[in-house]
Amino acid sequence: MPKHLLRPQGEFPPAGLGRRFAAIFYDALLCVALLMVTTFLYKLIWMAFVGEAKLRQLSEAGALDGDPLLSTILLFALFAFFAKFWTHAGQTLGMQVWGIRVQNPDGTGISLWQALLRFVVAIASWLCVGLGFFWSVFDKQKRSWHDMYSDTQLVRIPKQKK
Numbered sequence: 001m002p003k004h005l006l007r008p009q010g011e012f013p014p015a016g017l018g019r020r021f022a023a024i025f026y027d028a029l030l031c032v033a034l035l036m037v038t039t040f041l042y043k044l045i046w047m048a049f050v051g052e053a054k055l056r057q058l059s060e061a062g063a064l065d066g067d068p069l070l071s072t073i074l075l076f077a078l079f080a081f082f083a084k085f086w087t088h089a090g091q092t093l094g095m096q097v098w099g100i101r102v103q104n105p106d107g108t109g110i111s112l113w114q115a116l117l118r119f120v121v122a123i124a125s126w127l128c129v130g131l132g133f134f135w136s137v138f139d140k141q142k143r144s145w146h147d148m149y150s151d152t153q154l155v156r157i158p159k160q161k162k
Helices: 017-050 050-062 068-088 093-099 114-126 132-138 145-151
Strands: 100-103 153-156
Touching: 017 050, 017 068, 017 093, 017 132, 050 132, 068 145, 093 100, 114 132, 114 145, 132 145
Parallel strands: none
Antiparallel strands: 100 153
C-alpha cells in the first residue's frame, strides 16, 4: 500500500513527555467511553440470546467476571480506535488538541502494521510502570519504546490557521 503524505508537511520538533501525557489523558477519557459503549452492546447481545433473567443470574453468580470474549472484544475496540486515527491522519482526538502527530520519519502516515506494533509496545510500556514512555526523556530524539520499535516518531505540529 502506498504511503500517504500528512498535512502539514515540514520538519517538526519531537513531542515532549508532557504533551504526550496530556494527549493520553484526553484519549483515556474517550477510551473509557468507548469501552463502556462496547460493554453495553455486548451485554445487550448476550441478553438477546439468553434473556434478561438468565443474564442477571449469571452476573450475580460472578460467571461473567473476567469474561475472555469481552476482554478480547474490548482490546480489539481499543486497537481499532487508535489504528483508525493513527493510520488516517496521524492524530487521535487528544493528539489534535495538543498539536502532536505520529508519522514516519519521512512525514508520511504510518501503516496498520506500525499501528499494531505501537499499540502492543505501548501496553508493554504501561505494564513496566510507564518506563517505556519515560524513556523519551533520555533518548536524544525523544522517542519512547513504541516509537523506536515501530520506527515512527511523535512530532509537534504548528496550529492550523482557519
